[in-house]
Amino acid sequence: MLETSNLCAGYLKDPVLQDVNLDVQPGEVVAVVGPNGAGKTTLVRVLSGVLKPAQGRVFIQRRDVTRLDHTSRARFLAVVPQAHNLPPDFTVYQTVLLGRTPYLGWLGHLSEGDHRLVWEALDYTHITDMADRLVGRLSGGEQQRVLLARALVQNTAVLLLDEPTTYLDLEHQSLTLNLIRVLASEMQKAVLMVIHDLNLAALYADRVVLLHNGQVVTAGRPGEVLTEANLAAVYNTSVRVIPHPDYGTPLILPDSSYQKGLLITESVQAAGCAGAGQ
Amino acid sequence: MNLTIRSYLVNVLLLIAALLLSVAVGSVFIPPGTFARILLSSMRLSVGTIDQAETFTAIIFRIRLPHTILIMLAGASLGASGAVYQGVFRNPLADPYLIGVASGAGLGAVLAMSVDWPQELLGLYTVPAAAYLGALVTILLVYQLARVGKTLPTTSMILAGVAISSFASSLMSFLLLRSGERVHQALSWIMGGGVLAGWPPVLAVIPYMAVGFVVLVLSGHVLNVLQFGEEQAQQLGINSERAKLILILAASLTTAAAVAFSGLIGFVGLIVPHIYRLFYGSDYRRLVPLSLLGGGTALLLADLLARVVLAPQVLPVGIVTALAGAPFFLWVLRRSRNETT
């Protein structure tokens, strides 16, 4: 459903993404993981048409969306951006309603059907009782669900999420990811999500794409990609990977030099406190 | 929906009240009874059959009415374009003056006025066009100066706007003083005392404003989407570059028309949208039309003050908007801060 072929993109002179090939099938959830600066957000921006690719194509249902204008593309692909800097004085309802924009034209004339879709999406994401509250005054997790509802009313085949669990506590992490799974299977959406938490990726994704320096290192089932060797090479730190006691999915245990009694004190002194107390 | 209808109703009534007051009050006292009779008879009969010789009627229809309408249109332009600039730049400080558009328009207008046109009427119709050109050149300059890559950081935009604005104002003062106009007149134009008399200037600005108003009032939805930032706007299906261009062109068109025959009138474009945002929230589908109505009302009231405070002397209305506007604005800011904390 969502496919890229030899995608290259970057900013001005810096190339970031190189030869990225991906595919996501309907009903499937694919996680994109990788260290800071790997190019994950850049990938989201290229796929959603904010950044023009230097080379390569993005296909949705065999249509090259890099050639579409913003309005048409927004009918195929919706983005749940990281929730920050939302305008302070829009209500939840108004915000979700804006997801209908690709179907409305300049005047934004709304029909009964548009309002019905909004109530359905609010219901789906469990924020119906927040409809009249201001998005600027919600918690990060609540804002995330508002943006998810907004992406739902866009009624697209593909859903892109940039770090959907960053602001969420344990309960809301699993609620949100469960919801994403439900959306994928019930609405047969192709879901691509950028996520930092490797354990959550292992628990909720069908497949994982490991990105490093703008290139796909490996892609495949969580058990194949999230191995000690792969992670050590990409994240530049040693980790333990054990099978999850209940599900057998990979469970990633970070390393701790503190527990090993190997605190690296020199660099701390040099970086932070030298001269501060004198 | 209910709130929308009620807010429009209230603000239309306020505007009508301000219009009546503005026509009724002036240096020549017209008794309320006479005023009402003249208005009523003008509604029943066509203007032509009214006894033109009667001085009161002449004062009302030849002097006060065109003046009032020009002031109302200028205020409406500044209010609506202020709201739209604030929305496009996502900055509550963006107003036609701060980003330099008004001064650029003023410079264009002064240039056109200093030319000896073969026909007076031709000159009259050229002034708003020249003001528009001045506004566009300014915006282009500010944009080029403030641009960083493909983005337009607000601080650098406002810095560039202020710089260009003071440059244009100085050039404008220079031209005005050199053109042999008396210093007093030139100064008064810059301070918003340049309101031209009679019907021709009203007719000259109406085409510009009509186009501008229609575009601005119909752009509420797009402005709402733009509030989420350029990236999200694109992901929601708005071509944000093009939308911003259209909005800036339309807002500058109305600003230029307002400046052309009224001089530089500050603060209306800044304050009016703020007040409406406090009362009715910042849904731009409602905010832009309300700022348009409220801008007209506010400038009419300011102009009324300007005419009566030192009567029979008339103050430049820009002085009143600044004198009344600045403290009022500070009060509103304080109030809104207390509410949110």
Ligand SMILES: Nc1ncnc2c1ncn2[C@@H]1O[C@H](COP(=O)(O)OP(=O)(O)OP(=O)(O)O)[C@@H](O)[C@H]1O
């Ligand atoms: N607007 C920009 N202009 C220039 N370079 C950029 C821009 N945005 C990102 N980059 C660079 O592109 C590279 C990839 O950045 P990107 O934001 O895609 O990383 P990421 O994988 O999302 O990282 P993180 O995990 O920290 O969110 C980085 O080296 C970054 O410095």
Ligand SMILES: [Mg+2]
């Ligand atoms: Mg990122």
